[in-house]
Amino acid sequence: MKRGRKPTIDAADITRAAIAVADAEGLTAVSMARVAQELGNSTMALYRHVKSKDELLALMADAAFDEPPVLPDGEWRAKLEVWAKALLSGVRRRPWFLQIPMNGPPTGLRSLAWFDCALGALDDTPLEAGEKVGVVMGLMTFVHGEAWLSVTLTQGYENDPAQFSRLYGQRLREIVDPRRMPALAKIVAAGVFDMDDLFEAEDVAAEFDFGLHLFLEGVAAHIGGRA
Structure with a gap:
């Protein structure tokens, strides 16, 4: 059985596929081989359009955002x-x-x-x-x-939500020495970190x-x- 032709791709397609992988699995999952798999192409096919992973990351960084906002009138x-x-x-x-x-x-x-x-x-x-x-x-x-x-x-x-509870304030009271960290000690004593x-x-x-x-x-x- 004759296989179908691989889809034609360009740098924009590769960048979109890499971003899709990063969105779903994180940046560590992005590799030329992984993106090639996503596109149904060979890894070498990608290198015809994107020279290296560093170049791919640069393309991803540029394409990560939408167009800049329309700024309001005024100052x-x-x-x-x-x-x-x-x-x-x-x-x-x-x-x-x-x-x-x-x-x-x-x-x-x-x-x-x-x-x-x-x-x-x-x-x-x-x-x-x-x-x-x-x-x-x-x-x-x-x-x-x-x-x-x-x-x-x-x-x-x-x-670990417990790190962000009142336990944090209690821990600071135990380890913050007012003689070494007087400014922080005042903040702790004021109860800034005594929150649920x-x-x-x-x-x-x-x-x-x-x-x-x-x-x-x-x-x-x-x-x-x-x-």
């Missing part, structure tokens, strides 16, 4: 808030993105579109070109850090909003000084 601050929350949502939707190593500045068209979107939010400010880049890179670093912390803590909470559940979705969202507020306050103060 720069409201625009960057929308951008930052959209970026956070995208990372949380595909947490494996955080495991892809960054080997250089972005060159993918989707990544550059997100970069352009955030830079455009600062068009009407007195910031110089280099300062605008610094603001956007700083905001991106903040969002990625918050996303990593959120994803990691969520996994820890799912594995230290990990609630509302609290995580509020902490992100507070951190974003502080970052943008700093940018506003800098813009005020430049003006």
Whole structure:
């Protein structure tokens, strides 16, 4: 019996298949052989379009997100808030993105579109070109850090919720020496960690909003000084 021809593929097909594997099984499951199996092709067929796994990971990183959000009319601050929350949502939707190593500045068209979107939010400010880049890179670093912390803590909470109970506050009272860690000891004594559940979705969202507020306050103060 004659076998049918293997389906024709391109780099976009390979990237979509790799993302499907990562979504279902995690980034560690992604390999050229696994993606080839997903597509019904030989591994060597993939190498005609994607030279290496590193190149595949770069393509996945660029394709992991939807198009950047449409920013509202108004001042720069409201625009960057929308951008930052959209970026956070995208990372949380595909947490494996955080495991892809960054080997250089972005060159993918989707990544550059997100970069352009955030830079455009600062068009009407007195910031110089280099300062605008610094603001956007700083905001991106903040969002990625918050996303990593959120994803990691969520996994820890799912594995052992007891770590996030009042037991944590009790443990800190046992090990925090006020003479060595006076600032932390005051926080512990104030009962900040005396909660039945230290990990609630509302609290995580509020902490992100507070951190974003502080970052943008700093940018506003800098813009005020430049003006």
